[in-house]
Amino acid sequence: MDAKADQKTSAATATAAPAAKNGERQSERVIIRTVGLKKSYLMKDVVTEALRGVDVEILTGEFISVMGPSGSGKSTFFNMIGALDSPTTGRVFIDEVDVAQLTAEELAYLRCHKIGYIFQSYNLIKYMTALENVTTPMAFGGVMPDEARERGMDLLDVVGLKERWHHRPIEMSGGQQQRVAIARGLANRPSVLLCDEPTGNLDLRTGQEILDILKRLNTDQNVTIICATHDHRMMNICDRLMWIRDGQIERLARRDEVHIEVGSIGGQTE
């Protein structure tokens, strides 16, 4: 898998053409855009506003970290941009497609082909081997078994688990499971990799391995990565940082801008 392959998925869209042609790493193409995103839940007659108007644009090939305390609306934001939930008002565009307009089948297609999900608790299918886990999204996407197997092995190779392809999740460590999950997330060459606390259940060293893989994918293969995290190491590798608090974007900044500031309070955060 290479950067061109990644671009191929979005080549059909009109604006993607020039971006693919000049082959720049930062093609400045918007992959996810939210407009006035609001979400409120009704719980026992009390309306809880989880998101109160989020406007953000995420570009192709970006590595963006989303940070925020628990209950800040971070997860809700993630569900929205992952096409897992629909907003109360506002819109989400994934690859310039309005998610709200899609039918259930089209949503399934979107989740299958455009987005790769990585969860804190890995969420591998317990009764499938590593390879089967990786090839399942391909099967859903209609890839022929032989091709899926080949691609699955390549992906496992990328995360360094080629030798463990026939192992089930229970036979692997947390870090290995998460690596399989990353390979699975990349199965259909998605435009975006959505990571929900990918290192949350891992120790420092294993977490670092995962971060390295993510960074490598971002750098080498130009995979767009959106990462919800509490892990401050993430700051060192991401392009942009986004803080959410009380359902709103508190701050959105490039890493180099932030780094100085973190440096100034470095003693407290690291």
Place this chain on the structure above:
Amino acid sequence: MKQIDIAEQPWLGLRRTVGITADGIRYRLFRAAVTVAVIAVAVAFLMNILGESLIKRAVARNTRERITQMRLIYDWSARLTNPGSLESVLSELAANEPGQDRYREMQQMAGLDDARMAAFHQEARLARRYLGFFASLDYAKRRDAIHTAEGMAIFERLRSASGMEQFRTAMSHIKSVRFVTSYEDLDAFLARGPELLATAQAVLDGRRRAIAQVGRTLRQEPVLQALVRSEGDLGQVIREAGFVFPADTVAPVVAEQAQRLLDVLHLEETMDSEKCRQLLAQQGNVMPADVNVVMMWKYLDNPRFAARYLERMRESGVVVNSLTPERLVDLAKARDENAALLQAERLTMDAGKGFMGLGERLVWLLFVSMLVCGIGICNAMLMTVTERFTEIATLKCLGALDGFIMLMFVLESAILGIVGGCVGAILGALIALGRMLAAFGTNFVSAVPVTELLVGMVASVAMGMLLAAIAAVLPSYQAARLAPMEAMRIE
């Protein structure tokens, strides 16, 4: 507006779906085993009841045939002495099809041509239908309609104007019962009544003449004794008198049975002999006064005792005729067999009624058991769905369609249903066979309806599968509609 390059998800192939489902079942083998057990028990229950009724029905049919055969001697000794009544002639005819022995015999005796005989047959059937209708009424309704008349007297009563009027009035009050034909048909039938009676009378007269003819040949000889010779000269006499008495099928059986009956009677008379009684008393360790026929037959089953018994008979001067020990054992065995046959007849009295030979109560029982099983499976599947929330949500994140999730669960349940159904069907059939063997003995093994049982088993398995699949629809619908963001939740 941008061009949207979103397409619909293709369906996953059935083979892959089955593969994933099977892997899932294998992973949760214990839960699957419990579900299979629930289904197996329900299907075993179904198959057991079904199998027992099928076997019972077949045994009943078999028994009835064999009993008819067994009673040929009684039948014929009665027929050669008693002409019967008008009613018995009509019901006998109605029970027979054209071309059967009894049908031809009646035709010959009454001297009817084919057309008139056919008409007579029709009338007899109609009469049976009417009588059946009146017999089916409960006492109060019957009394209202025809007072206390019975049998042919009912027609007699209806033929009178007042009787008919009472009947019609009563029928107009009875709303719950419909008369079997129109009243015009009844009127027409009644109008033809004298003719019908005349024909029946002709049959009766023919029988009387035939009986008289046979009686002249027999002189004073008892019929039973004479029937021993039915294969030879007597058979000829009976045929000449006008009875249809097939020389190849019925006559040998009757002769054999007559001989056996004579032997039995003769042996039972040995109870009168003091010495024979003593031997039996000795064998059974009882007082000679307490010895009875049942004991005698029980001991005669044993060849050695039979030989001793014959010896004792000779000693006490009882005529032994051509009896041998083997014959005695044979008679004793036949007696047991006949007893088993009668026992089977009693046991299968109610067989063959209702849906598939099941009684109404059993159908209800089956329905309830299926319901309980369905709820059980539903519960098991709901549990499975609940504990697989994360998995389902993850699959949806990976691009699974709602239909796939649903299919996966229904398929899982159906697979469990087939496995449970097979286990249950085999178990149920074995239990049914075992129970029926215990009830009827090995005497009826040949009557076991193998094909019907196999069909029943297949039907049971299908039933189990269907039940499981249907029970899984609701839980799987619930599973399919789960929001994929459930996967984001941390366990």
